[in-house]
Amino acid sequence: MGDEMADENISDLIERYLKEILADNEQVKIRRSEIAGLFDVVPSQINYVINTRFTIQNGYIVESKRGGGGYIRIEKVRLLDDIDVLDSLIAAIGNKLSKRDSETIVQTLYNNDLINRREASIILAAIDKDAIDLNNNDLTDIMRANIMISILNRLRYEG
Amino acid sequence: MGDEMADENISDLIERYLKEILADNEQVKIRRSEIAGLFDVVPSQINYVINTRFTIQNGYIVESKRGGGGYIRIEKVRLLDDIDVLDSLIAAIGNKLSKRDSETIVQTLYNNDLINRREASIILAAIDKDAIDLNNNDLTDIMRANIMISILNRLRYEG
DNA sequence: CATTCTTTGACTAATATTGACTATTATTAT
DNA sequence: ATAATAATAGTCAATATTAGTCAAAGAATG
Numbered sequence: 001m002g003d004e005m006a007d008e009n010i011s012d013l014i015e016r017y018l019k020e021i022l023a024d025n026e027q028v029k030i031r032r033s034e035i036a037g038l039f040d041v042v043p044s045q046i047n048y049v050i051n052t053r054f055t056i057q058n059g060y061i062v063e064s065k066r067g068g069g070g071y072i073r074i075e076k077v078r079l080l081d082d083i084d085v086l087d088s089l090i091a092a093i094g095n096k097l098s099k100r101d102s103e104t105i106v107q108t109l110y111n112n113d114l115i116n117r118r119e120a121s122i123i124l125a126a127i128d129k130d131a132i133d134l135n136n137n138d139l140t141d142i143m144r145a146n147i148m149i150s151i152l153n154r155l156r157y158e159g
Numbered sequence: 160m161g162d163e164m165a166d167e168n169i170s171d172l173i174e175r176y177l178k179e180i181l182a183d184n185e186q187v188k189i190r191r192s193e194i195a196g197l198f199d200v201v202p203s204q205i206n207y208v209i210n211t212r213f214t215i216q217n218g219y220i221v222e223s224k225r226g227g228g229g230y231i232r233i234e235k236v237r238l239l240d241d242i243d244v245l246d247s248l249i250a251a252i253g254n255k256l257s258k259r260d261s262e263t264i265v266q267t268l269y270n271n272d273l274i275n276r277r278e279a280s281i282i283l284a285a286i287d288k289d290a291i292d293l294n295n296n297d298l299t300d301i302m303r304a305n306i307m308i309s310i311l312n313r314l315r316y317e318g
Numbered sequence: 319c320a321t322t323c324t325t326t327g328a329c330t331a332a333t334a335t336t337g338a339c340t341a342t343t344a345t346t347a348t
Numbered sequence: 349a350t351a352a353t354a355a356t357a358g359t360c361a362a363t364a365t366t367a368g369t370c371a372a373a374g375a376a377t378g
Contacts, residue, residue, distance in 0.1 A: 042326050067333025069168025070366035121317050126285035131309035150290035154280055201336050226343025229356040
């Protein structure tokens with residue numbers, strides 16, 4: 001317990017390396033194979049580190065591009081102070097979401113000043129039954145849940 | 160290290176070069192082989208850059224002529240009014256929509272002041288690959304098209 | 319021991335780059 | 349005029365260069 005550095009695994013080291021850069025920068029842009037080479041791990045371990053340690057819940061958004069000149073960019077975002085509403089809404093959705101419940105959620109977001117009227121309208125259009133219909137009510141509810149969760153995660157941060 | 164990775168791919172550099180000219184001019188007229196020579200790439204790469212980055216959806220029209228004195232001209236399109244923008248975007252979507260094209264559309268909406276930055280990112284969240292993924296690329300593109308059209312239609316009367 | 323977390327690598331997907339071949343237009347020769 | 353040649357740009361498929369996914373194996377934890 002006294003010497004706590006010694007028991008870090010490589011994923012932790014990579015996480016620390018990236019977060020040290022992010023302490024001084026709003027974002028870090030890497031070439032996956034370079035970082036993998038630096039720590040002598042397979043490239044896909046970089047994905048593992050990112051998926052487990054740089055989530056939106058932790059205040060990071062990640063984007064990437066493949067092909068020549070490809071990269072992975074990790075960006076720090078400022079999380080909103082009051083995210084409890086979002087957390088509980090996401091938890092309540094689970095993996096299916098009915099049209100009626102989705103409307104309740106949008107209303108809740110509006111009541112909590114997390115979205116304005118126009119944003120509410122856009123969200124409702126995105127999960128409109130005709131848009132996401134799949135000739136299968138269960139699949140439609142799953143799709144609606146996925147889209148809604150994606151949007152709720154977006155609302156976690158400002159900008 | 161940190162903010163900048165020096166290595167952008169060449170296509171991005173060519174795109175940036177042309178857009179810098181277009182920032183000050185309504186159009187740019189080039190000789191394909193000259194630009195290719197300038198960036199030390201094969202001439203057909205110029206076509207690749209144009210086809211992937213100067214589409215009508217992004218507000219450019221391209222015309223060219225072969226033979227002696229041949230050229231490629233890229234022209235910024237002036238979109239008439241908001242409804243026209245939305246109509247032409249909807250018409251251009253058809254029944255499938257790739258991630259790349261969807262990003263172009265959102266950029267066009269933003270450039271034409273039809274949506275703000277936050278609305279743009281909500282829309283992108285709604286059509287995010289992970290959200291609408293169905294283990295089937297074709298279905299994902301269809302779903303993306305449906306959702307985008309639904310949102311665009313909403314914007315028509317949302318004002 | 320059971321469970322969860324980490325590490326690995328084979329396979330997949332997306333994007334960029336290249337070059338051989340084709341098409342069009344202008345210029346030159348007959 | 350017409351035909352040949354030169355000077356452009358276009359298309360498409362092969363190859364190269366990245367990152368992503370997933371499941372199995374291994375390690376750590378309780």
